Amino acid sequence: MKSLITMESVRAWRKKITGKVVFVPTMGALHHGHEALIRDARRLAGLKGSVVVSIFLNPIQFGPREDVASYPKPLKNDITVCRRAGADAVFLPTVADMYGPDRSVFVDEESLSSVLCGRSRPGHFRGVCTVVAKLFNIVQPTHAIFGEKDWQQLAIIRRMVRDLNFPVEIVTAPTVRESDGLAASSRNAYLTAEERALAPLIHAAMQSAVEKLKDPVAIVRAVARAVEKIPGARLDYAETVDSVTLLPLKNRKSAGRLAVAVFLGKTRLIDNIGLPPHK
């Protein structure tokens, strides 16, 4: 597996490849959710194609009071995960190479970014779109894989690819969970033992509401009530939205998503599950 640091080294590597190039962008601190994405990429690329993973802790997608400085950076383990999962190359750009001091061009998605996490984290998706657009231009993948764990991000990237005509096919991967239902996340490492024990209650509340109730508003109310009862938890949002437009789900005629963000102590956890259309 090749480690590529500079843009020039990626270009030189890319020039030699003619088959599928399947790209997995990450911020590092790789866990088994990321590993599943890389394995999916390997399957998709096949024997003739190539898999490239980027590890870049993108500062411009973090707000001033967010956790960019304390975000875990276990680079050696990250490289091991990439190799084990079958990546051909890892791209490790530096912040200085990615962002000149006089940078002045950003990619702003203006509709889907204004709801859910976009409301709680102003500027976050501008940072995400900008870095993903840059990475697409540098790596020039034929395919890129994103996890359903970050449903809003996935919807926004699809919109960006559509509206800016990026010649890349977006592929999705289901959310990987711990055995107790908690969605795997680099941020789970911040949880205290007590918080970690309580965290699966969020997903359990979501599952239970979706199994028992049909009405999108009733589902949201049930989740909010259940989260209120978790000691140390504070609901950021719980919403039922259309899977593609992220507009509030009015009924169950089209496919929807229940999306939730909860502060457990100081850690903000997000999760989402599907709401299949009701006949």
Ligand code: AMP
């Ligand atoms: P991140 O490093 O958090 O930016 O995530 C990189 C990619 O991994 C994104 O496409 C995420 O949606 C995906 N991802 C993170 N956690 C999970 C998970 N638990 N299951 C599936 N995909 C995930």
